[in-house]
Amino acid sequence: MRLRNDTFYQYLKIRTNQAYRLLREIGLPRSLFILTLFAAILYALLKTESIWIMPASVVTGLWLYHNERKDRQFLFLHTHMARIIFRKEYILAGTPFILTLLLKKEFLPAGILTSAALLLPGLKSIKLKSSVLPLPFLSKRALEYRHMFRKYSGLYIILAAVALSGSLHGNTRVGKVCLIIWGVIQSGGLMNTAQRQQLVFYLNFRTFLKCIILSSIQNVAVTGAPFLIFVIAFSPTGWNCLFSLSVLSATILYLWNVSMARFLYSTPVALGIHCLLFPLPLYVSACFISLVLPLFFAANVILSITVKNKYKRVWN
Secondary structure, three states: OHHHHHHHHHHHHHHHHHHHHHHHHHOHHHHHHHHHHHHHHHHHHHHOOOOOHHHHHHHHHHHHHHHHOOOHHHHHHHOOOHHHHHHHHHHHHHHHHHHHHHHOOOHHHHHHHHHHHHHHHHOOOOOOOOOOOOOOOOOOOOHHHHHHHHHOHHHHHHHHHHHHHHHHOOOOHHHHHHHHHHHHHHHHHHOOOOOHHHHHHOOOHHHHHHHHHHHHHHHHHHHHHHHHHHHHHHOOOHHHHHHHHHHHHHHHHHHHHHHHHOOOOOOHHHHHHHHHHOHHHHHHHHHHOOOHHHHHHHHHHHHHHHHHHHOHHHHO
């Protein structure tokens, strides 16, 4: 028994050091953001009024963690107590939720959550095989965007389903929020810094800028069409039409801005800070205040001129 406790203690110590090292590598701002987001999710789960949302969410999270963990084979090869370590870890992770359910006298959900934590180590990994998703309607010139859409296609389907559900229940604001969230997600494919060599494939800066703007217009219009249909078809008011047009325009300007900023910063961290401080606030503001769109456009023009001046020797 003492050997088992010592082994689990060493395992927790290694896990803690790994987490600390990871937080140090990503930096203080990202670490605080991740910890704040985790605390908010934890608080929301503990405060939820529905009985089954908490255990269902925790069980799903534990299963995803168990299914994707990379150290399983290593632990099975080096110790015969791997499943015991997994059970203790999952029970420890689920303890706050189990205690909360017990204090609420919800013994059945608490028992199901405990049983799931004990049985999960006996499950085998499920590896999903995915084929390449054809994207005939997206711009073939925006390879980063196509890669982003393939990566987040599941999230896109979830947002579209949530928007449709909200519209069917007479709440089109849900669809508007989903459209704004998707606008932010679209920039995920552009959050890597670009290299100077990428510009030599274009005849001149005008061709490069034209390609970015036209690709953004096509991609934003195609992927935003379902949300627009859900919002306008169920509530065809002038305000909803104006709002939808503002969101699409702001998204195009947002992608244009990030596409230019990729060539000005040398690290993804600096690019991320730029997006958080400059285009993201403008994007959110422009979605609700159409007068911000000209300001956003002017800022993008200035940013484009800056990129042109920095790389003018590429086309000389």
